[in-house]
Amino acid sequence: MNALEFEEIRRAYRKGVDVLNGVTFSIGPGQVVGLLGRNGAGKTTLIRIAMGMIEPQGGRVRVLGLDPRLQPVEVKRRVGYVAEDQILPPYMKVGEILDLHRQLFPTWDEALAQRLLDRFELQREARVSTLSKGTARRAALLCAIAHRPEVLLLDEPASGLDPAARREFLETSIQLLDETGCTILFSSHYMTDIERMADRIVMIHDGRVLIDRDLDELREGFSLALVPRAAGVTRERLLGVAGCLAVRERPDGFHAILRLEPEEARGAVEQQLSVRDVRCQTVVLEDMFVELAGGQS
Amino acid sequence: MQIYIHPGDELPIYRQIVRQVTDAIAGGRLASGERLPSHRELALQLVIAPLTVKKAYDELERERLIATQRGRGTFVSESLPAIDPVLKRERLRDAAQRLLSQAALSGVPYQEVLDLLEEIKKGMQP
Numbered sequence: 381m382n383a384l385e386f387e388e389i390r391r392a393y394r395k396g397v398d399v400l401n402g403v404t405f406s407i408g409p410g411q412v413v414g415l416l417g418r419n420g421a422g423k424t425t426l427i428r429i430a431m432g433m434i435e436p437q438g439g440r441v442r443v444l445g446l447d448p449r450l451q452p453v454e455v456k457r458r459v460g461y462v463a464e465d466q467i468l469p470p471y472m473k474v475g476e477i478l479d480l481h482r483q484l485f486p487t488w489d490e491a492l493a494q495r496l497l498d499r500f501e502l503q504r505e506a507r508v509s510t511l512s513k514g515t516a517r518r519a520a521l522l523c524a525i526a527h528r529p530e531v532l533l534l535d536e537p538a539s540g541l542d543p544a545a546r547r548e549f550l551e552t553s554i555q556l557l558d559e560t561g562c563t564i565l566f567s568s569h570y571m572t573d574i575e576r577m578a579d580r581i582v583m584i585h586d587g588r589v590l591i592d593r594d595l596d597e598l599r600e601g602f603s604l605a606l607v608p609r610a611a612g613v614t615r616e617r618l619l620g621v622a623g624c625l626a627v628r629e630r631p632d633g634f635h636a637i638l639r640l641e642p643e644e645a646r647g648a649v650e651q652q653l654s655v656r657d658v659r660c661q662t663v664v665l666e667d668m669f670v671e672l673a674g675g676q677s
Numbered sequence: 678m679q680i681y682i683h684p685g686d687e688l689p690i691y692r693q694i695v696r697q698v699t700d701a702i703a704g705g706r707l708a709s710g711e712r713l714p715s716h717r718e719l720a721l722q723l724v725i726a727p728l729t730v731k732k733a734y735d736e737l738e739r740e741r742l743i744a745t746q747r748g749r750g751t752f753v754s755e756s757l758p759a760i761d762p763v764l765k766r767e768r769l770r771d772a773a774q775r776l777l778s779q780a781a782l783s784g785v786p787y788q789e790v791l792d793l794l795e796e797i798k799k800g801m802q803p
Binding site: 558579 | 689
């Protein structure tokens with residue numbers, strides 16, 4: 381059984397303006413999927429739909445085989461969730477929040493909670509309103525994982541944290557992953573964090589899934605072609621090359637992303653457009669993201 | 678041995694691990710029979726997904742540079758494989774080509790390139 385399933389998910393906030401317009405993908409148990417997309421692409425909406433916090437207007441969601449609309453408590457018990465703007469009650473003490481979670485989650489692991497408290501240097505007596513941003517996020521992560529969730533949903537969990545705090549956050553997530561083999565769906569604008577954590581990339585663009593690939597396949601099986609300006613070289617003709625996913629016009633020519641290894645990509649572009657001096661190379665995730673997001677029609 | 682990975686690198690992380698382990702074996706810093714960290718140890722140490730380490734080790738095992746012994750761990754192979762001589766040459770050709778282009782561009786005479794190779798070779802001996 382898949383840990384997460386999204387099937388033809390639709391959601392609009394205003395009539396006629398779809399954020400998600402038929403998003404379909406599923407995640408097998410133990411997979412770690414990095415969710416990419418520009419601001420406003422609907423990443424947060426999708427994660428909230430999985431949490432049952434937002435209802436989709438069309439399509440089907442399953443979390444561990446459950447429908448978050450019909451079985452919200454069961455889903456929340458088996459899922460951990462950390463969001464960028466997640467706010468713990470400011471007037472409560474860390475210890476009180478932990479007590480509350482222990483009561484809500486039958487699978488709460490007090491030993492793990494204690495270990496994380498020590499590791500994160502969190503004081504039970506500290507009031508949430510006095511915590512720094514990084515410390516508050518660590519407290520939120522503790523609450524999200526001490527019940528040993530089977531699925532972890534992370535929505536920009538590291539944004540606003542300093543590099544050391546971000547790395548520590550990753551370390552803890554990886555430890556959990558290693559200990560429990562949980563399934564993770566996480567969105568982030570830090571491409572290096574995604575490269576560290578993810579097995580697979582799902583990129584949402586224009587309300588749909590634009591890319592759904594194994595990360596290493598994306599890194600090694602896709603190329604960026606640098607195509608000089610020449611007679612007969614146009615954006616449209618480049619998009620017509622088999623395997624071409626995105627084209628950006630730049631001052632010095634065109635940048636195209638192709639679903640081919642560099643040598644094949646060069647051959648395909650040079651042959652089909654009768655152009656010479658095309659350079660092709662594999663690219664890091666950050667550049668891939670920029671090219672894909674910026675190179676859509 | 679110490680491994681350092683860089684997520685923004687041209688090579689995917691698992692390839693970086695493969696390359697560094699291969700270099701260490703070739704350079705004698707990792708000897709036959711030496712134990713490698715487990716998947717989880719290396720994943721936690723490098724702060725990367727355990728699956729990525731598995732992928733790197735699988736690749737190294739395919740190349741018969743390392744071997745996993747059930748319940749005991751992963752070790753550098755006792756007898757390192759003899760690589761197909763044609764393939765061996767092809768792999769080196771790319772690197773040699775790049776080296777010579779760089780030397781030509783920088784105006785470094787061929788003899789100096791050879792001297793440099795000699796110097797590096799000395800440094801690699803354990």
